[in-house]
Amino acid sequence: MKISAQTAAFARRFAKAFTLPEMMITLAIFSLVVIAGLYSHLLGLKMNTFVQTKLQATHKARAALNQTRDEVRSAHAVYVGWGGRFGFTNATDGSNQVGNSLQIYPTTATNTYVRYFTDTTNLTRVEVAGGRTNFQIIASDVTNHIAFHMEDYAGNVLTNAQNYRVVCMIFEFYQFEFAVLQPGKRDFYDYYRLQTKVSRRALP
16 A cells, blocks of 8 residues: 555654653653752742841941940040940949940040940940030840950959950840741841950050
């Protein structure tokens, strides 16, 4: 039996086409590749959010530490004690030189000073100079109330304002980790702790 040229051409085209099982297998492999790509993209977004949160959590606190360090190093006098926006009391001799506040006198003028204090919510900077008062919150989510203390060369907490003292600053705070989650749950918060020690360049 003879096969016409048209029938032979159709048979050749049919032989080159994909069968249904081949199409299903191809579609399954393509779906796996797409799912893997989407998963990788979502994982990258999650890691970016995680890293950005940590960077934002420590950026202001590190800037505050650096600013305080520079002011302490160039200060005429530095005292640790208890205070807030409108007052400051030095830690008395005979007691541990610790407190929630650090008062810095850049010069011998007692009416010009910079004060840092924590209130378990924020780290606030108060600057009094030239008859003007400036308040500035420089770090938020601070959880430790006692953030400042004086140490000797060996790291022991001092009980008097002796020379060659070292100012130790410790900031502890919680930072919300994932902004897309519901806030207010402790499980979604990360804990951070920053610490530095600094002494004045010019000692009395």
